[in-house]
Amino acid sequence: MSTAVHSVPDSHAPAGHCANCDAVLTGAFCANCGQEAHLHHASTREFLHEFIGHYVALEGKLWGTLSRLLFRPGALTNEYIRGRRVRFVQPLRIYLTLSLLFFALLKFTGGFEPALEAKPGKAGTEAVATVAEADHEQSKTAAETAIAAMERDLKAGAPEVKEEQADNEFGPKEIEGLLSGWPRLSHQWHMFDELPQERQQKVFADAFYHYAPYAIFCLMPVFALFLKVLYLGSGRRFGEHVLFALHTNAFAYFIFCAMLLVKVSVVDFALWCWLLAYLPWAMRRVYHRSRFGTFWRWIVLMAAYMICVFVAIAVSAASGIMTLH
Numbered sequence: 001m002s003t004a005v006h007s008v009p010d011s012h013a014p015a016g017h018c019a020n021c022d023a024v025l026t027g028a029f030c031a032n033c034g035q036e037a038h039l040h041h042a043s044t045r046e047f048l049h050e051f052i053g054h055y056v057a058l059e060g061k062l063w064g065t066l067s068r069l070l071f072r073p074g075a076l077t078n079e080y081i082r083g084r085r086v087r088f089v090q091p092l093r094i095y096l097t098l099s100l101l102f103f104a105l106l107k108f109t110g111g112f113e114p115a116l117e118a119k120p121g122k123a124g125t126e127a128v129a130t131v132a133e134a135d136h137e138q139s140k141t142a143a144e145t146a147i148a149a150m151e152r153d154l155k156a157g158a159p160e161v162k163e164e165q166a167d168n169e170f171g172p173k174e175i176e177g178l179l180s181g182w183p184r185l186s187h188q189w190h191m192f193d194e195l196p197q198e199r200q201q202k203v204f205a206d207a208f209y210h211y212a213p214y215a216i217f218c219l220m221p222v223f224a225l226f227l228k229v230l231y232l233g234s235g236r237r238f239g240e241h242v243l244f245a246l247h248t249n250a251f252a253y254f255i256f257c258a259m260l261l262v263k264v265s266v267v268d269f270a271l272w273c274w275l276l277a278y279l280p281w282a283m284r285r286v287y288h289r290s291r292f293g294t295f296w297r298w299i300v301l302m303a304a305y306m307i308c309v310f311v312a313i314a315v316s317a318a319s320g321i322m323t324l325h
Helices: 044-056 061-071 075-081 091-109 122-155 159-168 172-181 183-193 197-218 220-230 238-261 265-287 291-323
Strands: none
Touching: 061 075, 061 238, 075 238, 075 265, 091 197, 091 238, 197 220, 197 291, 220 238, 220 291, 238 265, 265 291
């Protein structure tokens, strides 16, 4: 029977070998796998330290990334292409973080809709009631006049116009007829059509918040493909176009987040101006084309990409119909 004592090594003491890959340690980090040589016990304090150090990046990585991303269009992309990468947050991480933050704010702040005006006081309420009553009387008179005119039109032969409008109408029944060849889609549409309007809107909203972030993320290669076509012969690799797409779209998410949080007309106007000027400025700095060459490429890029975004958002919202059961 062995009496050897197996002691637990002190995690704070310098280790001769890496605890992860067992390679010989020659510095503060393992030269083989990159893990830290000095490990700490798992604790709440250590977890918070790791979170702040790697995600908030108090040592300057986050702030250096954001300063170039927000105030120097195209500079962050150029730094990454030149190989200066360790000092900045990875492009995919900064994009995913800002996109997640944007959609979370969009959901919990109610989007870009203007805030409702404050309710009037007692005197204001009485004035509003008086105006509303007068408007009601005027509306009632106008409605009676319109109904009388419609009755005269119907007696004068308006059924032909009504029949023509019915022939041009494209409603739920026509949609269900188009889907008759797909039983599953037809069944889901029938279920959706039977829901009240409030429930239909909720289905679309829930599907948008669930699927739109993934759909727009999948458009990053499409954005890069447009750039590839627009800058044929530039010598840029497709991955460099993807890098540019991640950085510029991350900037757009940051600006939209600022608009959702700071709902001041002057600030919103300034942010919109910077958003519009940012992309052509970044394109010129990264791709080194003339002002005119950059301008027409920017117009084509924005037109094509906005169509793709619109389709992606529409498909994301409509996909909620397939989740009904």
